[in-house]
Amino acid sequence: MRTVTNYFLVNLAFAEAAMSAFNTVINFTYAVHNEWYFGLTYCRFHNFFPIAAIFASIYSMTAIALDRYMAIIRPLQQRLSSTETRLVVLVIWMLALLLAFPQYHFSSTASLPGRTVCYIDWPEYSGVDFRKVYYVCVTVLIYFLPLCIMGCAYTIVGVTLWASEIPGDSSQRYKEQLIAKRKVVKMMIVVVCTFAICWLPYHVYFLLHQFFPDLFEQRYIQQVYLAIMWLAMSSTMYNPIIYYCLNSRFRAGFQQVFCCCASTVGKEELELKSPRYLQTQMSIFRASRLEAAVSTSVPPPAAEIKTV
Incomplete structure (x- = not known):
């Protein structure tokens, strides 16, 4: 089981399990009660870690897509070793922490009449709305860009695998290898599509919130946010079910x-x-x-x- 793909799957599982453990219940509690009970330190961690975890998750999927592309489209090229794979995982987490650092740095708590809130005090430099710029960059970097890369990679791989018929006189081992490759690619396409569906409403919500704040003065907007947030957080539970259904090992x-x-x-x-x-x-x-x-x-x- 110690393959390049499975190393990235372990990293994906760690990121999603950590987000489930440290953020999901806290986020839901804060959204329901609209009061922050957990102090300044956890406020910073609460705003910081989800961005890093989502980045690590989506780029682990991207690394798997690129690895599948190299293995199937360019089989003669040397694959990543276990040491190189661990190095790629380390680079992914370093970039994830770097991208999430502004949310940690500008997080703060404030005592309002009757309640305490955790928020991000975004600065303004020369009239530039840093908050809008940051959220647009985050959405592009952790959603649209990796999904485009994975879409292109899996499209080419899918056309290559499913367009090539199994020759009648081919060996049994060749047939088994081709079928196994198709199953792995099918499983990862389902994982990516599940991630994309779960997180799309979340990113659209925050982009609309940045550019059209008047839309979010409606009566039931809090319930809408809870539903969107719960859908996004639920993405962390689907992958084991997909692995169980689509992979015999x-x-x-x-x-x-x-x-x-x-x-x-x-x-x-x-x-x-x-x-x-x-x-x-x-x-x-x-x-x-x-x-x-x-x-x-x-x-x-x-x-x-x-x-x-």
């Missing part, structure tokens, strides 16, 4: 961990589908063929030759 792993009655079956399926097992079987197959070839080419000993 993840399904076997989940069964091994969570189902005591199916632990033996899950372990056997994982072992049967592991690269080490396949390499062992190929080695045994080659050795048996070599032994058969030697036995047919070497004449039997003199003692075993029967005279007529």
